[in-house]
Amino acid sequence: MVDRLLFTINGVRSMLGKLVGLHVLQAFLIIGQTLTLSAVLVGLWQGESLARQMPWVALFILSFLGRHGENWLISGILDRFARANAQRLRSQLLAQTFTFGPALVQREGTGNMVTLTLDGISQVEDYFKLVLNKMVNMMVVPVLILGVAFYLDWLSGLIMVLVYPLIILFMIVLGYAAQAQADRQFATFQRLSNHFIDSLRGIDTLKYFGLSKAYSKSVYRSSEDFRKSTMATLRIAMTSTFALDFFTTLSIAILAVTLGLRLINGQMTLYPALVILVLAPEYFLPIRNFANDYHATLNGKNAFHKVMTLINEPPAPQAPLTLTPWRPTDELQVKDLSFSYGEGKAGLAPLSFCFRGYQKVGIIGMSGSGKTTLINLLSGFLTPAAGEITLQGQTATTLHAAAWQKQLTYLPQNPYIFSASLRENIAFYHPTATEAEVQEAVHVVGLDDLVAELPAGLETQIGAGKRALSGGQAQRIALARAFLDPNRRVMIFDEPTAHLDLETELELKEKMLPLMADHLVLFATHRLHWMKQMDYILVMEDGHLVEQGTYQQLQAQAGAFQRLVKQMQAKEEKDAQ
Amino acid sequence: MRNKFPLLKMLKTDHWVKPFLRHYKRTLVLAITLGILTFVCAGGLMFTSGFLISKSATRPENILLVYVPIVLTRGFGIFRPVMRYAERLTSHNWVFKMTSEFRKKMYDSLEQDAVFFNSKYRLGDILGLLSEDVAHIQNLYLRTIFPNFVAWGLYAIIVVSLGILSPAMGLVMLVLFGLIIFALPLWSVVVNGARQEYEKQVKNALYTDLTDNVMGIVDWVFAQRNQEYVDQHLASEHELYATQAALRKFERCRDFLLQVMILLIALALLGWGASRFGGQFGGPANWIAAFVLAIFPLEDALAGLPAAAQETNVYVDSLKRLNALPPVTTSPTSAPQLTAPLDFQLTDVHYTYPATTKEVLKGVDLQLPAGQKVAILGKSGSGKSTLASLLRGDRVPTAGQLTLAGVAPSELGDQIADFIGVINQAPYLFNTTVLNNLRIGNENASEADVWAVLEQVGLKATIERLPHGLATMVDSAGLRFSGGERHRLALARILLAKTPIVLLDEPTVGLDPVTERAVMNTFFTALQDKTLIWITHHLQGIEAMDRVIFLEDGQLAMDGTPRELAQTNARYRHLKAVDEGR
Structure with a gap:
């Protein structure tokens, strides 16, 4: 039940020590409050005046206020402790995310990483706040109360001791039952709870088929099904709370009755009986609190473990290269480079090639042929399974190297536009660019029209939730970013025009070609017309590099490249026949 | 307070x-x-x-x-x-x-x-x-x-x-x-x-x-x-x-x-x-x-x-x-009857989006007779998709006349679904079985009907190989249909719905050219006897069409058969050549 990982957090041991001390004091205050209140009640019962009870009343007030004042103190201490630790975890996780970079985000999903960093760590904070306190509370307070009970009346003490394991046993048994039930129904749950979102996502499709109105009933029906299966699970979970409640209240009732009977027989006096009656609910309070917060702590615990796994993950290997800016005589040589995604997904078969100077290299192939995987290896996002890389005469096993990435410009299919001003977006790689430099970049990539059209020109806010840009405009902004940093002499493109219409693509191509001069360009695409402008072409098929050479060489060979061209132009040949 | x-x-x-x-x-x-x-x-x-x-x-x-x-x-x-x-x-x-x-x-x-x-x-x-x-x-x-x-x-x-x-x-x-x-x-x-x-x-x-x-x-x-x-x-x-x-x-x-x-x-x-x-x-x-x-x-x-x-x-x-969500209103559904031929007639159609000033369509005159196969080309932002939503009656022209067999499509309400089927860029597959997804086209389709259309769209073998055949859940663990397959499933749905008119709204964006060509060929074969309106910005497979229309700045810029345009229009020829990588 105790989470070992908890002991790895900062200052947890001294915190535990403090808590034990505070809870011992807490127990004494609870006992004091009970003893004094009982004394007052017994005095009044004996017919004494309230005035004669005043010292006891005063002590009761003091211990009551002391007890809750101490709670105030404890929760303050825990708040600060949990917040400090949550803050530390969050900064570690962020640092890890941003050093690991895209590979981690791709694996875990953007949404998941963001949720874990913000909500997940908030849950961890609550977990820290609750779990230590409840644990110590449950281990200290009932024991001390029990001591008092045994001292006053061993029979009542015995009843209290016997009920405790019974409660825990039932909670465990029913907890497992609820878990099993939840596991069994998890698949149904998922499906039903997603049904609503699914129907909203597909609402246009439903409309196109004239079904959207009738589907309303289905939404209702599946929500009702969801209610029924949720209730089935909840019933078991609530039964566990019920058992806890039942045993605690019933044992208070039993205590009251047995005390009453022995009082009638004269076997004991009112004072100890009253003390035990008032102490009994306090005895059960810690375990009830623990059970109530159990679910909150469970989420926090899972999030905590997930965060720790990510933080402790060793980063991908880095190649310690020292490189100079790419020169016309430099070479990137790759020998038997291969990659595997693990089971299920095809990787790359060993491939070798050599790029030299300011070559423009086209990488062509159909979807799923391995173009993007190759691009990710070359940009250092993925670590090769095997192979040898020689870069400016230095050997390495991976291209994950700061010195290499510093020279790269990467243009993906959908370049990301930050939610910021157009200027900040353009100057992203070179935040200190001068006004004249930015203006030039805007002009070179053909964004003048956009700037003129925007209400605040370069200062207009763009990106998610702001002014929407077309695919062509986003590509131009990415190009402008690349243009602004003249030290980046290597350009990597991953199907930059796949989503653009033909004419926009041609307009963009016109702007791109001059920018590619004096750069090493790696250009992955499935659009044939780019190949004419390439100095060297790699043809990919099913994870294999099936052919390489210049455009002329490949055209002359009856190989994979020719096959591709034929497939794309098949119709005309049929027409011609 | x-x-x-x-x-x-x-x-x-x-x-x-x-x-x-x-x-x-x-x-x-x-x-x-x-x-x-x-x-x-x-x-x-x-x-x-x-x-x-x-x-x-x-x-x-x-x-x-x-x-x-x-x-x-x-x-x-x-x-x-x-x-x-x-x-x-x-x-x-x-x-x-x-x-x-x-x-x-x-x-x-x-x-x-x-x-x-x-x-x-x-x-x-x-x-x-x-x-x-x-x-x-x-x-x-x-x-x-x-x-x-x-x-x-x-x-x-x-x-x-x-x-x-x-x-x-x-x-x-x-x-x-x-x-x-x-x-x-x-x-x-x-x-x-x-x-x-x-x-x-x-x-x-x-x-x-x-x-x-x-x-x-x-x-x-x-x-x-x-x-x-x-x-x-x-x-x-x-x-x-x-x-x-x-x-x-x-x-x-x-x-x-x-x-x-x-x-x-x-x-x-x-x-x-x-x-x-x-x-x-x-x-x-x-x-x-x-x-x-x-x-x-x-x-x-x-x-x-x-x-x-x-x-x-x-x-x-x-x-x-x-x-802030719009309150639910129930509209009366007494849609007029349509009589063949199902011709579209557009007369001086204008459209401006609500709360904007820029006119997207600036006077389009067009006649689309039943059974014709027409491709509508144009750059993004030229008004192609707006035209499509006008044809289906989802939007109403701000000026001018647009009728289908003499009736404004917007008057048909949900009944338009009986006449026009739509396949768009990202066909949505619901998180249910393959069979249920297809039956969205026609709830009364028998399994035999479903297999027949699957064969037509070239997916019969793929579905037969699935662990539970037609009862396999879409997107269940390990199963993801590729882009091309999704489009074929969407087509199968349309075929089950048996609508006389099919509207393809840039259906193949993002597919590689070879897959695109194969998908389009299937589309053309399967939809032979229907009116086909194909909105596209690629020219792959355009020869199969009876007519090509070019929209530019909200107006018709070219109109003719692919053969005519290939002979008379330099711009068309240029685009065609680029698209084929020549």
């Missing part, structure tokens, strides 16, 4: 929370009654036990004299957990029932704008927000509305029953409990409500900001500015921490005050008990312990109220968003 309680203000005009309170009224009343009884039993248990042992300590000669308190003690001891169990089941069941109605209402409201739902909402990820809103409303009921009703019920019981015994004591309880039930929660809302709302705003801002930058993580890494971002994020988090610290500080102080109130109530009862029942040994003095002890279990009913009240500000946004 009203601004301090935005929830109350919101509830005045609300049509999303209040109406549901009237639904299943009996269950609701039952849940609240059970909630009240739970605490009556809890207080009753301590009350009777206190009396029982006091009375027993006076050593009555006969055990029968304490028989009633003994039975009551046991009874309350058993009924308290039973009531609580029943109350939780009833209230949760009620809330989930309400959620079903709620979702239906939400769906009906969104359905009215179904065709534009995705373009309108996906960006802001309204889906997540809407499901979060449902959770918020559930919490509003379970954590704020129910406990408050229960507390008010208990309040009434305590004040009235003590008031009968002693009007003065009733008045004291009215004030002290009133402070706990009304004053503390209101104070919390006034002081902390705004803080809590601010906390939510800061959190949302952090959320958006972090999402934005994680999406752009590639650029941060390549720009080698990653540490810069981490520092920037941590700095902006400090504001959140400061707000949270202030929130918690107030809460700790408030929780202490609540305990002080309870202490005051206990002391009041003690004083009142001493003066009313005290003065001699036993006898009436047996009641003192009963009254004083009964008060402590009520703490559970009261302690959560201030926090619940404070939270309500956070729900206001959800309520606002929900109340």
